[in-house]
Amino acid sequence: MSQSVIELDAVSKYFGDQVVLSNVSMSVKEGDIVGLLGPNGSGKTTMIRLMNGVINQTAGKLSILGMDPGIEGDTVRKDTGILTENAGLYHEMSGLDNLIFFSKLYGQFDLKQIHLYIEEFELTQHMHKKVGAYSTGMKRRLGIIKAILHKPRLLFLDEPTNGLDPEGIKLVLKFLKDLNEKEGTTIFLCSHILHQLEHVCKEYFFLNDGKISDYGTINQLQKKYVRQIKLKVFTNLMPTEPIWEGYPVLVKDYHTLQFVLPSSEHITPLLQKIISKFWVHHVEIENNDLESLYFKIRSGVNE
Secondary structure, three states: OOOOEEEEEEEEEEEEOOOOEEEEEEEEEEEEEEEOOOOOOOOOHHHHHHHHOOOOOOOOEEEEEOOOOOOOHHHHOOOOEEEEEOOOOOOOOOOOHHHHHHHHHHOOOOOHHHHHHHOOOOHHHHOOOOOOHOOOHHHHHHHHHHHHHOOOOOOEEOOOHHHHHOOHHHHHHHHHHHHHHHHOEEEEEEEHHHHHHOOOEEEEEEEEOEEEEEEOOOHHHHHOOOEEEEEEEOOOOOOOOOOOOOOOOEEEEOEEEEEEEEEEEHHHHHHHHOOOOEEHHHHEOOOOOHHHHHHHHHOOOOO
């Protein structure tokens, strides 16, 4: 059984009278990719800073890789990688020189590996440019390389896709999935852009106003929060056809119908009836994706 690499027990953080985190508990197993989801200002960055020993909690206990980051912060940071908003890059140095400098600082200098990362993140033609001239997306990609140079067991990424174009987002998310599968790296992702993480993370924690409002795999959350399935079907079936066995149906636009079904088990029988007489171009479930679950969890609504 995988051991826990992150353990938070009733952790709170105050800045003066401001409560940033309140009674947060969580456990993350080694080798998992986990998403911490919440709006800007919900406390995601503060949690990363606490788990890396940059700041100390006001109350509660933390264990990262079996260590207390408040006491053993230097040791924790040797085995973890971190990407924050500014990525800690030197803007007057080139991208390549930044990576050489940090790899030597980590005691993991490997010029061939650095060049492989630069090529994989499509920064080859920019590696001799000063980082200050990089776009936001380029700095983000370089920051991820910097975070993995020393092959950390645990990787913290705060909004890793900020500033990236669609191709860059796809590249980064694929790299992270491959890193997790090949190296077994545990990855802790913070984001407010939900659809990007839906097929990346094993488990999700929802942070709102400094509190964990719920957590679980997407299947666990669907079972808890989705009581009916809203199925959108692109078809030439007209709503006057008595084929949906009494399920409520809504005409959304020409050739687009929305059925309300009691559960996902009703999807296949309904579609079998439809395609026996009509064409079906596309089918999608509208209310059980990660974004829909996020808003249900925030509102406390079981639909």
